[in-house]
Amino acid sequence: MTAREGGGRSRLGETGAALGLAWRAAPRPLLGYTALTATAAALPVATAWSTKVVLDGLTGESARVVPASVALACLAALALALPHACRYLRAELGRAVTLHAQDRLYTAVNGFAGLGRFEDPAFLDRLRLAEQAARHTPGQVVEGALGVAQSAVTVLGFVVSLAVISPVVTAAVLGAAVPTLIAEISLSHRRARVMWKVSPIERREIFYGRLLGDVQAAKEIRLFGLGDFLRGRMRAERVRANEEHRRLDRRELATQSALSLVSAGAAGAGLVLAIRAALDGAGTAGDVSMFVVAVAAVQAALGSLAEQAARTHQELLMFGHYLDVGRMGPDLPPPARPRRLPRGGDIELRDVWFRYGEDHPWILRGVDLTIPHGTSVALVGLNGAGKSTLVKLLCRFYEPTSGSIRWGGVDLRDVPVEDLRRRMGAVFQDYMSYDFTAAENIGLGDLPALGDRDRVVAAARRAGVDDVLRRLPRGYDTMLSRTFFLEADGGDGDGPAPGVVLSGGQWQRLALARALLRDDCEVMILDEPSAGLDARAEHEIHRRLRLLRAGRTSLLISHRLGAVRDADLIVVLEDGRVAEQGGHDELCRAGGPYAKLFRLQAEGYRDEVPVAGREP
Numbered sequence: 001m002t003a004r005e006g007g008g009r010s011r012l013g014e015t016g017a018a019l020g021l022a023w024r025a026a027p028r029p030l031l032g033y034t035a036l037t038a039t040a041a042a043l044p045v046a047t048a049w050s051t052k053v054v055l056d057g058l059t060g061e062s063a064r065v066v067p068a069s070v071a072l073a074c075l076a077a078l079a080l081a082l083p084h085a086c087r088y089l090r091a092e093l094g095r096a097v098t099l100h101a102q103d104r105l106y107t108a109v110n111g112f113a114g115l116g117r118f119e120d121p122a123f124l125d126r127l128r129l130a131e132q133a134a135r136h137t138p139g140q141v142v143e144g145a146l147g148v149a150q151s152a153v154t155v156l157g158f159v160v161s162l163a164v165i166s167p168v169v170t171a172a173v174l175g176a177a178v179p180t181l182i183a184e185i186s187l188s189h190r191r192a193r194v195m196w197k198v199s200p201i202e203r204r205e206i207f208y209g210r211l212l213g214d215v216q217a218a219k220e221i222r223l224f225g226l227g228d229f230l231r232g233r234m235r236a237e238r239v240r241a242n243e244e245h246r247r248l249d250r251r252e253l254a255t256q257s258a259l260s261l262v263s264a265g266a267a268g269a270g271l272v273l274a275i276r277a278a279l280d281g282a283g284t285a286g287d288v289s290m291f292v293v294a295v296a297a298v299q300a301a302l303g304s305l306a307e308q309a310a311r312t313h314q315e316l317l318m319f320g321h322y323l324d325v326g327r328m329g330p331d332l333p334p335p336a337r338p339r340r341l342p343r344g345g346d347i348e349l350r351d352v353w354f355r356y357g358e359d360h361p362w363i364l365r366g367v368d369l370t371i372p373h374g375t376s377v378a379l380v381g382l383n384g385a386g387k388s389t390l391v392k393l394l395c396r397f398y399e400p401t402s403g404s405i406r407w408g409g410v411d412l413r414d415v416p417v418e419d420l421r422r423r424m425g426a427v428f429q430d431y432m433s434y435d436f437t438a439a440e441n442i443g444l445g446d447l448p449a450l451g452d453r454d455r456v457v458a459a460a461r462r463a464g465v466d467d468v469l470r471r472l473p474r475g476y477d478t479m480l481s482r483t484f485f486l487e488a489d490g491g492d493g494d495g496p497a498p499g500v501v502l503s504g505g506q507w508q509r510l511a512l513a514r515a516l517l518r519d520d521c522e523v524m525i526l527d528e529p530s531a532g533l534d535a536r537a538e539h540e541i542h543r544r545l546r547l548l549r550a551g552r553t554s555l556l557i558s559h560r561l562g563a564v565r566d567a568d569l570i571v572v573l574e575d576g577r578v579a580e581q582g583g584h585d586e587l588c589r590a591g592g593p594y595a596k597l598f599r600l601q602a603e604g605y606r607d608e609v610p611v612a613g614r615e616p
């Protein structure tokens with residue numbers, strides 16, 4: 001169990017951080033809310049004293065019945081108005097704090113330059129709890145802290161009032177509240193532990209829920225009849241989570257019922273004593289009223305104090321996850337002495353070893369490779385050979401486990417990662433299809449060009465997708481989504497225009513256009529850029545890419561060897577090592593793995609071409 005789950009750390013720092021965040025997000029609502037809470041804290045004590053004076057006035061023990069009655073009426077009006085004002089300020093505070101906290105959280109998340117953390121289940125659980133905490137916790141901590149302060153002021157006021165009447169009963173009432181406080185804090189620890197425990201369960205449940213509603217998954221789910229299977233799994237996860245929550249609820253029920261009995265016993269005994277004292281002439285009717293109100297109020301305030309303290313404590317445990325994500329620091333250590341990437345250098349991999357984690361197998365086992373500047377290099381190899389992994393290392397999504405990658409002699413680890421990525425363009429195998437308009441889908445490749453329609457169209461032309469996009473219902477402004485409407489369409493009299501779904505190959509060309517938008521990039525990475533294209537489109541794309549590659553370094557991964565044969569250098573990866581490299585003719589002559597693969601593919605094509613004059 002970690003310190004976070006066990007809650008062994010002091011919560012003082014976290015309280016300070018949450019209050020600081022609330023102060024920075026919304027100082028005025030915070031001040032207003034604090035002032036109203038202070039008023040609400042004093043209200044019950046003032047009301048009880050006014051009631052006592054009125055009652056004593058009615059029985060002839062006091063002459064201040066009229067001013068006390070007026071005060072009572074004013075206090076009643078205030079008691080009615082206060083909750084509404086409090087609710088408004090609380091909501092205002094909550095909105096501002098959520099905005100601020102979420103923004104900070106995702107700024108921190110965007111700061112993680114690598115991919116490793118996003119593949120770590122412990123990090124994903126922490127992030128989920130941090131997201132929850134960002135949405136609710138700072139506001140609830142403020143509410144809880146002020147609630148605790150309010151209850152403490154109320155308790156103090158009544159304890160003083162009660163002590164004037166009976167010190168013994170005061171001690172008994174206070175004593176009965178101590179176990180409540182301890183039990184509530186212990187329960188809050190347990191609640192936080194349960195939340196940590198059910199987090200992976202709930203993440204899986206969310207995953208199943210998303211699958212069941214996902215348009216891309218819908219085809220396979222229906223075809224393979226997976227709906228009930230997935231629903232069953234989702235249900236099973238909820239049942240498991242419910243079981244954990246139920247166990248906790250039962251423990252709470254038992255503890256809190258026992259503690260309520262203790263409190264009720266103390267209050268009953270005190271009441272008997274107060275009535276007997278009044279009957280014996282040792283007190284007034286006002287004293288009895290004061291006593292009854294004070295005991296009830298002290299118990300209620302102590303109960304509320306314990307509950308607020310426990311809830312705040314639990315929120316702080318969750319808030320710890322939020323703070324942890326913010327304090328994680330960079331996943332890729334920034335260079336101690338940053339260096340500039342030289343223009344136009346070769347890229348060299350020197351004895352690069354890589355595995356995704358300590359308990360994962362080696363994927364790259366001592367890769368030595370030079371990618372000369374301005375050349376086109378093709379990377380080929382069987383599935384799982386490590387081609388995409390090598391590309392991910394070039395983009396510095398991960399660091400080599402050992403060895404180094406140099407650009408013009410400069411180790412990539414010595415270069416700020418943003419500088420490196422600014423010099424690169426890429427189409428990944430698992431490219432993104434954003435639920436945005438067609439123009440935005442391309443413009444995201446270079447944000448300054450997002451509103452530059454000429455550049456967007458030029459990139460679409462280069463990727464051979466311009467015609468397709470022009471023919472869409474709203475041209476480049478068509479929403480490429482069946483999930484969202486174009487926001488600007490929301491108020492149209494005819495109703496919003498539905499989005500459009502592109503074909504796989506059209507999406508792929510769009511992804512290519514996105515990469516090509518960065519026309520000044522020095523290294524272009526194309527990981528299977530034509531896997532989804534028809535033969536004519538593939539031929540056309542490769543012709544265009546050859547033109548575009550001129551003068552810049554390109555790295556092409558493809559299983560279609562016909563597409564890579566004109567590359568300046570073909571590199572064959574096998575078992576995490578460079579098995580051979582050279583030009584197409586040279587490798588064919590060598591008769592190694594490339595030649596075998598090429599022959600295999602060529603034979604496949606030969607068989608499909610019917611011989612003229614003969615029936616197939």
Ligand SMILES: Nc1ncnc2c1ncn2[C@@H]1O[C@H](COP(=O)(O)OP(=O)(O)OP(=O)(O)O)[C@@H](O)[C@H]1O
Pocket residue numbers: 119356360363381382383384385386387388389390429
């Ligand atoms: N994020 C990851 N975490 C753990 N293992 C991974 C990850 N990504 C890839 N691998 C593993 O690394 C190996 C190489 O994968 P990689 O995607 O680099 O191969 P590839 O040569 O590009 O294959 P393909 O031709 O099928 O695209 C595979 O065995 C894969 O299971």
